[in-house]
Amino acid sequence: MNTREVILTGDTPTGQLHIGHYVGSVRRRIELQETHDCYFLLANLHAYTTRSEYPDEIHADTLEIVRDYLAMGIDPNKAAITLQSETPAIAELTFLFAMLLPFNRVMRNPTLKEEIKVKDLGENYSFGFPLYAVGQTADILAFRAHAVPVGEDQIPHIELTREVARRFNKLYCGIDENVEDDDPEMIEKGVFPIPKADVGKVGRLIGTDGINKMSKSLDNVILITDTPKRVKKKIGQIYTGRQSMTDPGDPESSLMQYVDTFIADKNRALELKDKYVRGDNIGDGHIKVEIAEAISNLLEPMQERRAEYENDDDTIIDIIRDGTRRANEQTEKTLALAKEASGLGFFDRTITF
Numbered sequence: 117m118n119t120r121e122v123i124l125t126g127d128t129p130t131g132q133l134h135i136g137h138y139v140g141s142v143r144r145r146i147e148l149q150e151t152h153d154c155y156f157l158l159a160n161l162h163a164y165t166t167r168s169e170y171p172d173e174i175h176a177d178t179l180e181i182v183r184d185y186l187a188m189g190i191d192p193n194k195a196a197i198t199l200q201s202e203t204p205a206i207a208e209l210t211f212l213f214a215m216l217l218p219f220n221r222v223m224r225n226p227t228l229k230e231e232i233k234v235k236d237l238g239e240n241y242s243f244g245f246p247l248y249a250v251g252q253t254a255d256i257l258a259f260r261a262h263a264v265p266v267g268e269d270q271i272p273h274i275e276l277t278r279e280v281a282r283r284f285n286k287l288y289c290g291i292d293e294n295v296e297d298d299d300p301e302m303i304e305k306g307v308f309p310i311p312k313a314d315v316g317k318v319g320r321l322i323g324t325d326g327i328n329k330m331s332k333s334l335d336n337v338i339l340i341t342d343t344p345k346r347v348k349k350k351i352g353q354i355y356t357g358r359q360s361m362t363d364p365g366d367p368e369s370s371l372m373q374y375v376d377t378f379i380a381d382k383n384r385a386l387e388l389k390d391k392y393v394r395g396d397n398i399g400d401g402h403i404k405v406e407i408a409e410a411i412s413n414l415l416e417p418m419q420e421r422r423a424e425y426e427n428d429d430d431t432i433i434d435i436i437r438d439g440t441r442r443a444n445e446q447t448e449k450t451l452a453l454a455k456e457a458s459g460l461g462f463f464d465r466t467i468t469f
């Protein structure tokens with residue numbers, strides 16, 4: 117029997133991935149693909165929540181993410197790269213889960229509230245916008261995932277997912293109200309494991325403005341495809357507020373986060389940090405040059421790998437088809453179990469690719 121734990125995580129296609137995605141989540145996925153059953157979801161339907169007028173862009177962005185995945189080291193033979201819109205169990209579970217959640221509970225999700233604010237949606241968002249939070253619970257539970265590697269901002273979605281899983285198990289699997297998440301009864305009788313968020317060491321990388329989280333919409337990102345020259349320029353823009361080489365620097369500054377995250381030689385990182393904090397004759401400019409070099413060294417092999425797939429959509433689509441086929445094997449099983457438990461089981465079906 118297959119006893120490996122299941123990992124599910126995903127990305128909404130909004131353009132190319134950046135180094136914040138890499139250190140926040142993708143780097144962790146590359147470790148996990150060696151030891152776990154990994155599924156990486158292209159959440160292309162979620163992109164329609166705010167960009168339904170741009171279907172061609174969403175289509176192209178979906179393929180771009182796969183190029184970035186491959187560039188960063190995700191191996192499609194180890195992990196299944198899967199397309200949300202061709203994993204029908206997700207849509208079906210979304211409908212069912214929407215019935216298990218009070219509307220007000222969904223709207224209390226702080227990540228949704230924050231998005232409404234940041235994207236300035238006011239009251240003009242689609243019905244599908246809050247629905248995507250319910251959809252994300254189905255993304256995860258359709259795979260019966262045990263863990264979800266994500267950045268910090270996604271924790272409220274995982275919390276909602278855990279609530280849905282508990283609710284379903286207690287409502288439809290005969291599990292008593294007081295049973296804890298990791299009680300053997302929950303695991304044996306429940307359809308869904310209660311998934312955990314797996315937040316990487318760098319849950320939130322500051323962008324090159326030195327202030328906000330790295331995010332495409334804030335134009336403060338370093339892309340996987342950025343040349344050393346661009347990287348140097350962007351790192352040069354990080355605002356630190358430090359005035360001279362002898363000013364004691366703040367160990368919590370964005371610059372020091374970059375040192376911790378990207379200077380691969382840990383002794384050198386400690387040395388830089390020590391000098392910076394003491395104001396021992398070290399300028400921000402010098403530190404920035406070292407950071408920029410370290411980032412470019414990290415990106416170089418990624419850019420080489422990415423170039424192999426540059427104009428080859430067919431290969432990318434084959435990879436997605438294969439991953440989606442494997443994903444459907446898992447999600448169709450889950451759906452059958454969930455239907456059986458919840459009174460929706462009437463007869464079997466098969467999906468083929």
Ligand code: TRP
Nearest residue numbers: 124125126127128159252255256
């Ligand atoms: N909402 C996530 C983001 O914007 C992407 C996502 C969709 C996801 N489905 C998921 C992440 C399931 C983890 C698990 O980054």
